Amino acid sequence: MPSIVVKTRILLVDDHVLVRDGIAAYLQLEESIEVVGYAENGLIAIEKSKELQPDIVLMDIGMPVMGGLEATAILSKEAPEINVLILSMHDEPEYILKLMQAGASGYVLKDVSFDELLKAIKIIDEGKTYFSVTASKQQFSNLVPTAESSPLTARESVVLSHIANGLSNKSTAQQLNISIRTVETHRQNIKQKIGVTTTAGLTKYALEHGLI
Amino acid sequence: MPSIVVKTRILLVDDHVLVRDGIAAYLQLEESIEVVGYAENGLIAIEKSKELQPDIVLMDIGMPVMGGLEATAILSKEAPEINVLILSMHDEPEYILKLMQAGASGYVLKDVSFDELLKAIKIIDEGKTYFSVTASKQQFSNLVPTAESSPLTARESVVLSHIANGLSNKSTAQQLNISIRTVETHRQNIKQKIGVTTTAGLTKYALEHGLI
DNA sequence: ACATACCTACGTAAAAATACGTAGTAACCT
DNA sequence: AGGTTACTACGTATTTTTACGTAGGTATGT
Known part of the structure; x- marks a missing residue:
């Protein structure tokens, strides 16, 4: 054979x-x-x-x-x-x-x-x-549970774009009329969802995903 | 031969x-x-x-x-x-x-x-x-006529690339074998030279100028 | 020698962010 | 009704960064 x-x-x-x-x-x-x-x-x-x-x-x-x-x-x-x-x-x-x-x-x-x-x-x-x-x-x-493209909620995306534009949590809170503590919480949630731990990482992510 | x-x-x-x-x-x-x-x-x-x-x-x-x-x-x-x-x-x-x-x-x-x-x-x-x-x-x-394209020194560019890669001042100091206080000083100088005040701004600059 | 640039490093004080939890409310879905 | 999601917000403790100064050492140029 x-x-x-x-x-x-x-x-x-x-x-x-x-x-x-x-x-x-x-x-x-x-x-x-x-x-x-x-x-x-x-x-x-x-x-x-x-x-x-x-x-x-x-x-x-x-x-x-x-x-x-x-x-x-x-x-x-x-x-x-x-x-x-x-x-x-x-x-x-x-x-x-x-x-x-x-x-x-x-x-x-x-x-x-x-x-x-x-x-x-x-x-x-x-x-x-x-x-x-x-x-x-x-x-x-x-990621799997969310299924649909971005892991972030609409609000989280808004907060992230502010962060990546260089605003402090304080300024972000003022612009969105929320507490600075809320911004911090969003920030934690965002970092966890996209798997980064630093502002630099957040900024890069925002740039790569067209949030700014 | x-x-x-x-x-x-x-x-x-x-x-x-x-x-x-x-x-x-x-x-x-x-x-x-x-x-x-x-x-x-x-x-x-x-x-x-x-x-x-x-x-x-x-x-x-x-x-x-x-x-x-x-x-x-x-x-x-x-x-x-x-x-x-x-x-x-x-x-x-x-x-x-x-x-x-x-x-x-x-x-x-x-x-x-x-x-x-x-x-x-x-x-x-x-x-x-x-x-x-x-x-x-x-x-x-x-670029050649201006000669001095980047306002940053070689060392500052190195520090900036670490920052923009998401490293803390502490980790950057460890990697470069310098004091964390030195990293902070470089960081201040960089921010002043390129006119930004936040880590997000530093990250964006580094990305735009090919430092990372 | 003097001036400049760069790298290194610090004191002091304050602000900002992080991390790990907690929880209430509203809207929506089953 | 109960569960889930999203948005809001907090307590506590710690770490990190910022801001504004200070200054020494080395190398280079005039």
Whole structure:
């Protein structure tokens, strides 16, 4: 009985050439894997996917022209037989949730070893899903109940935007006509929900999520 | 006359394992290059550099514990025979200027091809400098006449990046081996120079100016 | 020598924020 | 009715940061 090696065909998508080609160089050392193509943004990833029919699209999130999240949603609709494995530097739980909802089969951080990436590729190729959530497990489970995009309430978002605009709790309280103690409570709740502990973290979050 | 191949010894520094190992895999295909070690932050990069004596440290900027800018400044002082080639996603001109002042021999974006990276490595190994400034040429030349773009000193920029990464004054002091009182003083000076009064303002400034 | 810039560090006092709890009210849903 | 969520607010204790000054040491430039 002849032994047939079926290679997992992978399309590699990342706008950073060094990163993309570096990962490709490594993957091509693996006998069961074939890198069949490259793309530098989500739009080209979609075109190439339809053309090349990879088993797995290994894709970054942040890219010009079209990012990984949008491309994932489109691929999931137009080419559902193709699995999307997201490669990211970020482990924000709400991002992971969005990607799951968009139809991604997996998510690994660029922090992980190649062994873990290979494992993810194998598991996804078997039709399962692989989400690397070790570091985010607590934040992630806090998120699941709310389900809908932002973990913050409307009021919390208002308070956060004030904080991130540099207002003290006192000034925020005055502007919103509430007690400073209420601002402090909101602040605690916000920090807990988004998993940060400092004003710098709050500010970054607000900037990244368009609150200011 | 026998032909002697002298390999360029490279230490690879990046906190993202996939990125680092991917680039290493590619570099090791090149006969004239030997990857002699790895590090995941600036501090370890400094230790390994002294220990392994690479010709070139190929290093990312944004990393935990100690970033590339700070490590570059330290290496430039303590191991000036070692060249630092910065790998980055960002092409902010004031970053490039800071890195030049800190003693970096080169700067390439993760956008560039491996051919260009190899070219940069060769040029730097010959003792020259290589700054990939094609996309930033106009912004960069706008910076040169003013010369003193940032109102902040090198040390202040280091302190600010720690603050904006969410570290307390206490943690910053510990990491930089200075007194917490010194951190407070730097903080006051920074706030005065850039005209903000809050941590949120500091964080925003740092983000906008590529310090983190 | 003198001046300047930078890094380091402190005294004093006060303000601000954090952390960990508690709880009331209103609106909504089952 | 009971449960949940969101908004409001507090007690207590502690930590952290701020503000406004002070000043020494080193390196550099004139």
